[in-house]
Amino acid sequence: MKNRVRYTFILPALILMTIIVAFPIIYNLYMSLHIWFVASGSGPHWNGLKNYIALLSDKRFWNSIRVTIIFTVGALGSEVLIGVLLALFFNRQFKGKDIIKTIFLFPIAATPVAVALIWGMMYNYDLGIINVLLKAIGLPPLLWLADPKWVIPALIITDAWQWTPLILLIVLSNLESLPTDPFESAKVDGANSLQVILYITLPMVKPAIIVAAMIRSIDAIKTFDLIYVMTQGGPDIASENLNLYIFNMGFSYFRMGMASTLAIVLFTIVMAVNVFLAVIRNRDVT
Amino acid sequence: MSKSYIKTGLFYIGIAAITILPLIVFLWMFLTGLKTQMDNLAIPPKIIFSPTLQNFKSVFAQNNFLKYLFNSFIVAVFAVAISLLFGLPAAYAIARFKMHKIGLTLLIARMIPFISYLIPWFIIFRKLRLVDTYIALITTHLIITLPFIIWIMVNFFENVPISLEEAARIDGCSYFQVFVRILIPVVRNGIFTSSVLGFIFSWNQFLFSLILSGNRTMTVPVAVFKFISYEEINWGGLAAAATTITLPPLILTLFIQKHMIKGLTSGAVKG
Structure with missing residues (x-):
C-alpha cells in the first residue's frame, strides 16, 4: 500500500523530469561525439572524441575558459567579501532594518536583461553616469565596455551590484539565528570585537557562506544574459x-555537435566546482 | 552620552550610504525613462527636468508591447501551474518517504547549464515545427520551475508533523485525501512562495526565449533586447521598457520578502 502510494505521487514528476531534463542531457552527450552543421541539411556524422580533442588547440575555447575563470573569480570573490562584511555591519538591532532587507531583495529579483541594459547606459562614454562621476572627482573617463582591459571588470561590477545582496542576506539571516551564549562568554573572557568576529562569528557562519558561494558559483560560471546584452x-x-x-x-555558426561538446565541458566545470565546495563544507560540518 | 549619539549617527549614515547603492540604479532607470530625448543627451546630466510619460506611452503604443507582456505572463503562469501539479505530490513523497537520492538528482539538474538543454530542445522543436509556440516556451521554462518548486516544497512538507497525517488516516482518509485536504492547506505559505519565485524565474528567463520564441510568442526580456538593436540612441524609450518589465518581479518580491531568501537557498542547504 505504502509503496504504491509513494510511486503514484512521485512517478508523474519523474516521467516529466526524464523527458524535459534527462533526455536532452543524453542527447547532448550523444551529439557531442558528432559533427553536425545543422544549416547544411544533412544529419550528424560520427566523430568520436575528435570534437573534444579539437578543443585543445582551439584558441577561442581557451580564451572563453580564461574569461569564465576571471569573471567567476572576480564576481564571486568580490560578492562574498563585500556581502560578508556588510552582513557583519548590519548584524545588530536598528530602526528600519526590515525595510533595508526588502530593498536588498530588489536587485536579486530584477530582470537581468533590464539590469544589463541600464548598466550598459551607465557605462556609456559620453553620457553615462559613471564617467560623469569619475570626472567629477578628477579621474579620467574610461571606455568601459568598449575597452578590452576594462570590459570584464565592468561586467563584474554589474554582477556584484545584482548579486552581493544575495550573499549579504543569506549570511545576515544566518547571523541572526546564532545563539548568543558564545559571544557573551567571549566578552567575559575579555575578547575584543575583532577577535570575536574572527574566532567565533566567522567560523559559525562559514557553512552559510559556503552555501551562498555554491549558489552564486553555479550561476556565475554560466552567466549569459548579462554579458550577451551588454557586450x-x-x-x-x-x-x-x-x-x-x-x-x-x-546559434550563430550552427555547429551543433561542437556546441554540444562545449556544453559538456561547461557542465563538467560547474559540477567540479560544486563538488569541491561541498567537500569543503562537509569536512567542516563533521 | 554625546559620543554614543555621534556613533549612532555615523552608523545610520553608513547604512544610508550602503542602501542607496541598490536603489540608485533603479532610480536612474526610472528617471531616464521620464526624460525627453533632449534631456537624456544633455551633458552634464540634468538632475532637474520636467518629467514626461511620453516614453512609457510610446513603448506601449509601438512594438506590440502589451502582447509581449501577455506572452510572458501566460508562459510563466503555465510553467508554475504545471510545476505545482506535478511537483507537489513528488515533493510530499520525497519528504515523507525520505527519498533523498531523488532530491540530489534535482540539485544536479539545476547545475546543468541551460544551454545544454537548449541545443537538443531547439533541434527537436525545429523538427516538430514548434519553434515560436507556447508549448516550446513552457516546456523549457519547466526545466527551471519544476525542480525548483519540488526542492522548496520538500522543505515545507518535512516540517509538517507526521501526527497530523496519522490522525486523519485513522479517521479513514486515504493518502490522496490526506494530501489534498490536510497537507495542501498546511503548506500554503510554501506554495505561495515557490509559485511567486517560479513566476519571477520564468518572467526573467532570457536564453530559452531568445531562441525558441518568435514574433507570435516573444516574451518581454527578448522584446527589450531586440528593442536595443533598433533604438540604440533612444535612451528614454529603452529605460521606460526596462522599467516596465522589471516592475512585476519587484512588486511580487514585496509579497514574499519574509521567505524569499529561505526559498532561494533551500535547495543547496541540503545537498
Whole structure:
C-alpha cells in the first residue's frame, strides 16, 4: 500500500523530469561525439572524441575558459567579501532594518536583461553616469565596455551590484539565528570585537557562506544574459565566456555537435566546482 | 552620552550610504525613462527636468508591447501551474518517504547549464515545427520551475508533523485525501512562495526565449533586447521598457520578502 502510494505521487514528476531534463542531457552527450552543421541539411556524422580533442588547440575555447575563470573569480570573490562584511555591519538591532532587507531583495529579483541594459547606459562614454562621476572627482573617463582591459571588470561590477545582496542576506539571516551564549562568554573572557568576529562569528557562519558561494558559483560560471546584452562577448572576444561561445557555436555558426561538446565541458566545470565546495563544507560540518 | 549619539549617527549614515547603492540604479532607470530625448543627451546630466510619460506611452503604443507582456505572463503562469501539479505530490513523497537520492538528482539538474538543454530542445522543436509556440516556451521554462518548486516544497512538507497525517488516516482518509485536504492547506505559505519565485524565474528567463520564441510568442526580456538593436540612441524609450518589465518581479518580491531568501537557498542547504 505504502509503496504504491509513494510511486503514484512521485512517478508523474519523474516521467516529466526524464523527458524535459534527462533526455536532452543524453542527447547532448550523444551529439557531442558528432559533427553536425545543422544549416547544411544533412544529419550528424560520427566523430568520436575528435570534437573534444579539437578543443585543445582551439584558441577561442581557451580564451572563453580564461574569461569564465576571471569573471567567476572576480564576481564571486568580490560578492562574498563585500556581502560578508556588510552582513557583519548590519548584524545588530536598528530602526528600519526590515525595510533595508526588502530593498536588498530588489536587485536579486530584477530582470537581468533590464539590469544589463541600464548598466550598459551607465557605462556609456559620453553620457553615462559613471564617467560623469569619475570626472567629477578628477579621474579620467574610461571606455568601459568598449575597452578590452576594462570590459570584464565592468561586467563584474554589474554582477556584484545584482548579486552581493544575495550573499549579504543569506549570511545576515544566518547571523541572526546564532545563539548568543558564545559571544557573551567571549566578552567575559575579555575578547575584543575583532577577535570575536574572527574566532567565533566567522567560523559559525562559514557553512552559510559556503552555501551562498555554491549558489552564486553555479550561476556565475554560466552567466549569459548579462554579458550577451551588454557586450555580446565583445569587444572582439574579450568578454566571451564559455557559455557565450557555446551559444555562438550553436546559434550563430550552427555547429551543433561542437556546441554540444562545449556544453559538456561547461557542465563538467560547474559540477567540479560544486563538488569541491561541498567537500569543503562537509569536512567542516563533521 | 554625546559620543554614543555621534556613533549612532555615523552608523545610520553608513547604512544610508550602503542602501542607496541598490536603489540608485533603479532610480536612474526610472528617471531616464521620464526624460525627453533632449534631456537624456544633455551633458552634464540634468538632475532637474520636467518629467514626461511620453516614453512609457510610446513603448506601449509601438512594438506590440502589451502582447509581449501577455506572452510572458501566460508562459510563466503555465510553467508554475504545471510545476505545482506535478511537483507537489513528488515533493510530499520525497519528504515523507525520505527519498533523498531523488532530491540530489534535482540539485544536479539545476547545475546543468541551460544551454545544454537548449541545443537538443531547439533541434527537436525545429523538427516538430514548434519553434515560436507556447508549448516550446513552457516546456523549457519547466526545466527551471519544476525542480525548483519540488526542492522548496520538500522543505515545507518535512516540517509538517507526521501526527497530523496519522490522525486523519485513522479517521479513514486515504493518502490522496490526506494530501489534498490536510497537507495542501498546511503548506500554503510554501506554495505561495515557490509559485511567486517560479513566476519571477520564468518572467526573467532570457536564453530559452531568445531562441525558441518568435514574433507570435516573444516574451518581454527578448522584446527589450531586440528593442536595443533598433533604438540604440533612444535612451528614454529603452529605460521606460526596462522599467516596465522589471516592475512585476519587484512588486511580487514585496509579497514574499519574509521567505524569499529561505526559498532561494533551500535547495543547496541540503545537498
